[in-house]
Amino acid sequence: MTDVRIAGVGLTRFGRHADRTGRDLFAEAALAAREEAGAPRDDFEAVHYGNFMGALAERQGHQGPLVAEAAGLDAPATRHESACASSGVAVREAVRGIRSGEHDVLLAGGMERMTNLDTAAVTESLAIAADELFEVRAGMTFPGAYALMARAYFEEFGGTREDLAHVASKNHANAVANEYAQYRREVSVEEALDSPPVADPLHLMDSCPITDGASAVVLVSDEYAEEHGIDAPVAVSGTGQGGDKFALQDRRWLNRTPAARTAAEAAYDDAGIGPSDVDVAEVHDCFTIAEVLALEGLGLYDRGEAVGAARRGETTRDGRLPVNLSGGLKAKGHPVGATGCAQVVEMARLLRGDHPNSDAVPDARVGVTHNAGGTVASAVVHVLEVRG
Amino acid sequence: MTDVRIAGVGLTRFGRHADRTGRDLFAEAALAAREEAGAPRDDFEAVHYGNFMGALAERQGHQGPLVAEAAGLDAPATRHESACASSGVAVREAVRGIRSGEHDVLLAGGMERMTNLDTAAVTESLAIAADELFEVRAGMTFPGAYALMARAYFEEFGGTREDLAHVASKNHANAVANEYAQYRREVSVEEALDSPPVADPLHLMDSCPITDGASAVVLVSDEYAEEHGIDAPVAVSGTGQGGDKFALQDRRWLNRTPAARTAAEAAYDDAGIGPSDVDVAEVHDCFTIAEVLALEGLGLYDRGEAVGAARRGETTRDGRLPVNLSGGLKAKGHPVGATGCAQVVEMARLLRGDHPNSDAVPDARVGVTHNAGGTVASAVVHVLEVRG
Numbered sequence: 191m192t193d194v195r196i197a198g199v200g201l202t203r204f205g206r207h208a209d210r211t212g213r214d215l216f217a218e219a220a221l222a223a224r225e226e227a228g229a230p231r232d233d234f235e236a237v238h239y240g241n242f243m244g245a246l247a248e249r250q251g252h253q254g255p256l257v258a259e260a261a262g263l264d265a266p267a268t269r270h271e272s273a274c275a276s277s278g279v280a281v282r283e284a285v286r287g288i289r290s291g292e293h294d295v296l297l298a299g300g301m302e303r304m305t306n307l308d309t310a311a312v313t314e315s316l317a318i319a320a321d322e323l324f325e326v327r328a329g330m331t332f333p334g335a336y337a338l339m340a341r342a343y344f345e346e347f348g349g350t351r352e353d354l355a356h357v358a359s360k361n362h363a364n365a366v367a368n369e370y371a372q373y374r375r376e377v378s379v380e381e382a383l384d385s386p387p388v389a390d391p392l393h394l395m396d397s398c399p400i401t402d403g404a405s406a407v408v409l410v411s412d413e414y415a416e417e418h419g420i421d422a423p424v425a426v427s428g429t430g431q432g433g434d435k436f437a438l439q440d441r442r443w444l445n446r447t448p449a450a451r452t453a454a455e456a457a458y459d460d461a462g463i464g465p466s467d468v469d470v471a472e473v474h475d476c477f478t479i480a481e482v483l484a485l486e487g488l489g490l491y492d493r494g495e496a497v498g499a500a501r502r503g504e505t506t507r508d509g510r511l512p513v514n515l516s517g518g519l520k521a522k523g524h525p526v527g528a529t530g531c532a533q534v535v536e537m538a539r540l541l542r543g544d545h546p547n548s549d550a551v552p553d554a555r556v557g558v559t560h561n562a563g564g565t566v567a568s569a570v571v572h573v574l575e576v577r578g
Numbered sequence: 579m580t581d582v583r584i585a586g587v588g589l590t591r592f593g594r595h596a597d598r599t600g601r602d603l604f605a606e607a608a609l610a611a612r613e614e615a616g617a618p619r620d621d622f623e624a625v626h627y628g629n630f631m632g633a634l635a636e637r638q639g640h641q642g643p644l645v646a647e648a649a650g651l652d653a654p655a656t657r658h659e660s661a662c663a664s665s666g667v668a669v670r671e672a673v674r675g676i677r678s679g680e681h682d683v684l685l686a687g688g689m690e691r692m693t694n695l696d697t698a699a700v701t702e703s704l705a706i707a708a709d710e711l712f713e714v715r716a717g718m719t720f721p722g723a724y725a726l727m728a729r730a731y732f733e734e735f736g737g738t739r740e741d742l743a744h745v746a747s748k749n750h751a752n753a754v755a756n757e758y759a760q761y762r763r764e765v766s767v768e769e770a771l772d773s774p775p776v777a778d779p780l781h782l783m784d785s786c787p788i789t790d791g792a793s794a795v796v797l798v799s800d801e802y803a804e805e806h807g808i809d810a811p812v813a814v815s816g817t818g819q820g821g822d823k824f825a826l827q828d829r830r831w832l833n834r835t836p837a838a839r840t841a842a843e844a845a846y847d848d849a850g851i852g853p854s855d856v857d858v859a860e861v862h863d864c865f866t867i868a869e870v871l872a873l874e875g876l877g878l879y880d881r882g883e884a885v886g887a888a889r890r891g892e893t894t895r896d897g898r899l900p901v902n903l904s905g906g907l908k909a910k911g912h913p914v915g916a917t918g919c920a921q922v923v924e925m926a927r928l929l930r931g932d933h934p935n936s937d938a939v940p941d942a943r944v945g946v947t948h949n950a951g952g953t954v955a956s957a958v959v960h961v962l963e964v965r966g
Contacts, residue, residue, distance in 0.1 A: 211711065236819070245633040249714070251706035252661035255837075255955040256824040266819035266840070266956065268667050271657045273640035279656050283671065290678030318639035323599065326637070431624070431654035436644040449643075452654070567643040568654065 193412035193577070194288045195422035198227030199535040200299075204403040204523035205372040208306045212241070212248055212404075213260040216301040219404035219528075220261035223297065227408035228420060235293040237267035238284045240277030240300030241527035246315040247303045261297060261406070271527075273319035274476065276300055277405060278530025278561030278570030284409050285429045285572070294414040299406030300532075302525035312400050316526070319564040321437040333397060333477070335438055335565045337389035340479040342444035344391070347494030351391050354478035355382035356500035358395045358520055361475060364507060365517025367546035368536075372401050372523030396478040401523030405532035412577075424538045428463070428573030430456025436567045447566040450487025454571045457558070458489075461573035465489035469554035470540055471511065472533040474562040474569075475518040484560045485513065488571065507550040515540055515547040530561035530570060537574050581800035581965070582676045583810035586615030587923040588687075592791040592911035593760040596694045600629070600636055600792075601648040604689040607792035607916075608649035611685065615796035616808060623681040625655035626672045628665030628688030629915035634703040635691045649685060649794070659915075661707035662864065664688055665793060666918025666949030666958030672797050673817045673960070682802040687794030688920075690913035700788050704914070707952040709825040721785060721865070723826055723953045725777035728867035730832035732779070735882030739779050742866035743770035744888035746783045746908055749863060752895060753905025755934035756924075760789055760911030784866040789911030793920035800965075812926045816851070816961030818844025824955045835954040838875025842959045845946070846877075849961035853877035857942035858928055859899065860921040862950040862957075863906040872948045873901065876959065895938040903928055903935040918949035918958060925962050 200222030202215050216239075224231075237258040244250045254267035270279040277300025284298035304312050317326045320335065343349060359379045365371035382395035415422045432452030435441050458464055465488060473484035485496035490511060499505045505513035516522045516536035519529060537557040539545035557574045588610030590603050604627075612619075625646040632638045642655035658667040665688025672686035692700050705714045708723065731737060747767045753759035770783035803810045820840030823829050846852055853876060861872035873884035878899060887893045893901035904910045904924035907917060925945040927933035945962045 237821075242639060243633065245631065245706050248710060249702075249706055250710045251630060251659060252708075252824075252952050252955065254660050255821045255951075256709065258821055259824050259828075264821065266821040266837075268671075268819070268956075269659045271639060271659055272642055283656075286674065286678060286680065290674060290680070292674065292678070314637075318633050318637050320640075321644065322636060322638045431656070433625075433643045433646055433652065433654040436640075436647050440647075449654075563643075564640050567640065568656075 192288055192291060194285050194426045195410050195412050195415045196407055196424045196426065196538045197229065197410045197415060197420050197422040198223040198408035199538050200406045201370045201532060201535055202404045203370050204401050204525060206305045207402040212244060212250065212301050212303050213256055215402065215404040216257045216299065217260040219299055219406040220297060223406040223408045229295050229408060229410065231262055233295045234263045234265045234297055236265050236287060236296050237263060238280040238296065238298040239267060239269050240280040240530060241269055242271060242273055242276050242302060243315045243526065247307055263297060272568045273563035274526050275530055275561045275563035275568050275570050276527040281407065281531050281534050281572060282429045282431060282570050285426050288409055288411050294411045296409050297406060298409060298531060299404065300527040300530060301404035302527040303402050304400045304525065305402050324437050324439060333389040333392055336477040336479055337392045338438065339444050339483065340391050343479060346445055347497065349497035351383060352379065353497045353501050354396055355379045357478040357481050358382040360500045360506050361514045361518040361520040364515050364547060365521035368517050368522060371517040371521055372399055373521045392477055398476045398519040398524040401525040403523060403525035403528045405528040405535050407531060407534055423577055424541045425575050425577050426572055427575045428457035428461025430454060430460060430571045432569045434567045438565050447483045447487040449566050449569040450484060450560060450562060453569040454488045457571040457573050463556060463573060467556050468558045470515065470551045470557045471513045472516055472537050473513060473560040475514060475520050476524060481513065488558060488560055507547060512550050515550055533559040533561060534572060541574055541576050580676055580679060582673050582814045583798050583800050583803045584795055584812045584814065584926045585617065585798045585803060585808050585810040586611040586796035587926050588794040589758045589920060589923055590792045591758050592789050592913060594693045595790040600632060600638065600689050600691050601644055603790065603792040604645045604687065605648040607794040608685060608687055611794040611796045617683050617796060617798065619650055621683045622651045622653045622685055624653050624675060624684050625651060626668040626684065626686040627655060627657050628668040628918060629657055630659060630661055630664050630690060631703045631914065635695055651685060660956045661951035662914050663918055663949045663951035663956050663958050664915040669795065669919050669922050669960060670817045670819060670958050673814050676797055676799050682799045684797045685794060686797060686919060687792065688915040688918060689792040690915040691790050692788045692913065693790050712825050712827065721777040721780055724865040724867055725780045726826065727832050728779050731867060734833055735885065737885035739771060740767065741885045741889050742784055743767045745866040745869050746770040748888045748894050749902045749906040749908040752903050752935060753909035756905050756910060759905040759909055760787055761909045780865055786864045786907040786912040789913040791911060791913035791916045793916040793923050795919060795922055811965055812929050813963050813965050814960055815963045816845035816849025818842060818848060818959045820957045822955045826953050835871045835875040837954050837957040838872060838948060838950060841957040842876045845959040845961050851944060851961060855944050856946050858903065858939045858945045859901045860904055860925050861901060861948040863902060863908050864912060869901065876946060876948055895935060900938050903938055921947040921949060922960060929962055929964050
């Protein structure tokens with residue numbers, strides 16, 4: 191089967207870009223990815239793009255052809271939306287297009303604008319990722335939902351706010367070196383513990399920020415890379431997607447994420463690996479508890495074991511399995527529609543050795559990215575591997 | 579290569595369902611399609627779903643897992659959005675999933691709620707399919723944009739309002755027998771001509787209505803159909819997608835739709851047919867002029883020739899190439915996100931022989947569906963064929 195190679199990657203700095211349009215942000219990321227790949231514009235056969243709340247933030251739907259044009263491409267373009275997993279899905283659709291033999295050169299990516307809205311409007315806009323009838327109208331917000339998940343986790347498996355504070359502190363430490371990160375500053379465990387409460391047990395420093403940004407990757411078949419002399423040592427060797435009941439109330443568990451488990455098992459099978467082969471991971475830490483749930487969903491930890499991972503130093507940059515060396519959603523930022531592809535960008539650079547934190551994983555061969563939508567009603571997992 | 583078969587189809591009646599939720603509408607269509615197909619629920623491997631303006635109409639994003647659950651399925655689900663071509667894209671993604679050998683049983687479909695909004699809100703919501711910065715803020719609406727396209731067509735190729743009135747009259751005549759259509763009544767050419775002006779030269783009877791509705795198809799591989807004894811005589815033998823500059827002002831022509839041409843050529847190549855093989859067509863007549871542009875984009879007519887097709891009786895139910903036997907968007911209705919898949923549903927029934935208008939095309943073997951987004955900045959074309 192065709193091997194899918196990452197030929198180029200691009201990001202905007204994540205942060206506040208309230209004065210720039212979405213098309214402008216995406217163009218920056220896409221043109222960076224295109225420049226690195228070097229593939230001629232006419233070779234691009236499709237654009238797969240993720241965006242979540244553009245209808246509310248920019249009054250702009252139908253962004254597929256809009257951003258293809260911004261990226262300088264004529265290729266057919268589709269927007270995929272799966273809440274915070276939107277560009278994870280976009281990357282997945284591109285991977286499938288090359289895998290099937292249909293395409294050789296594709297652009298995938300995502301973009302979100304959020305900071306142009308006031309905080310109340312952002313909160314209301316994010317809420318459309320939850321069930322309007324049975325969650326949002328009852329007052330549910332995402333901090334509240336993840337707080338429920340944290341409480342259910344603590345109740346069944348143990349764990350403390352201090353465990354979660356270690357996750358925040360770890361991810362902030364990782365972001366310091368990342369020039370694309372929104373918050374490049376250390377946060378101590380004490381500072382995280384002392385930050386204002388948001389929804390008990392989650393505090394401000396358990397929560398990712400509101401962010402603008404864009405991400406893009408150029409994916410090519412290995413045949414195309416070889417033929418055109420493109421240096422593309424990292425492959426997307428596995429892809430998987432999972433779903434769950436939409437509303438939390440309809441789930442069997444609040445403290446497990448079967449959608450992530452389904453996606454991970456599919457991606458591992460696809461790549462022919464198992465969780466024990468994973469050297470490094472980028473996971474969807476929209477809240478600190480989400481990183482814990484992700485590590486268990488990915489099978490990297492047994493149930494109830496991941497909550498202490500950061501505290502024990504296992505997932506820190508000098509640990510046995512560094513997690514969120516980019517800084518994660520927590521410190522790098524979370525421009526919703528850009529996040530899933532951005533994880534792939536960061537992982538590709540980590541594995542290629544040109545990420546500022548690559549020195550933490552000099553021998554890494556296998557990385558996994560985990561992108562979740564809503565309260566993990568949807569999840570996309572990718573396996574990236576160094577070839578050659 | 580795997581042959582993609584249509585194992586089941588479902589529709590809601592198109593029209594006014596302001597008192598029903600989107601999930602309820604989609605469930606009706608999806609369960610009808612599932613019942614017809616008979617495939618066990620656990621065999622479904624993914625759901626591909628189209629919706630355009632749910633963030634505005636229902637404050638509901640992340641509809642993939644929501645509608646999968648409404649359809650009684652656990653499978654991973656993705657929403658695809660390409661304005662009025664959203665569920666055309668959804669069907670296409672499903673077709674690609676089976677073609678690639680990845681999947682055997684998929685649900686594709688779409689839904690839109692519109693009539694719960696007042697007319698001004700619907701107009702503003704539809705406008706997000708156009709360029710917010712360079713079209714919408716300048717006052718562009720879709721009737722205005724298609725009026726420009728009609729004027730440019732008349733200017734270069736000739737044609738009159740009466741030609742367009744024949745398109746409306748034809749499609750209304752076709753809708754009379756269709757129990758799913760919004761407007762099941764005849765409209766004479768005179769009535770169409772005398773209807774109130776909307777944007778010169780387009781009048782009310784040149785314009786599709788505002789509609790709620792849902793559509794769904796179950797697609798299976800031919801191996802699965804055979805193995806499970808599923809009677810699925812119609813195949814999706816070709817799929818294609820095309821794009822264009824997003825805003826009208828950036829296009830070379832206002833009176834041609836290269837995105838449709840690209841999509842059609844790809845779909846014909848994929849199916850191994852040419853336009854002369856097409857027996858019957860469902861095209862995206864959001865305005866009467868759009869049907870004309872579609873027939874030329876599909877290569878079914880030379881440039882400048884399609885405008886008189888309905889008047890000459892070539893595309894009427896007793897013509898050589900019946901077009902929009904469903905009633906089209908014009909009379910059947912246009913619940914945006916449901917339309918592309920609904921065209922596939924109607925065409926499948928026409929070819930199977932169980933559509934109320936199948937008697938107009940008793941020998942038809944090859945049908946084509948044409949679904950367009952915005953001012954045809956995006957287009958999806960499918961070829962359906964009778965097997966056996």
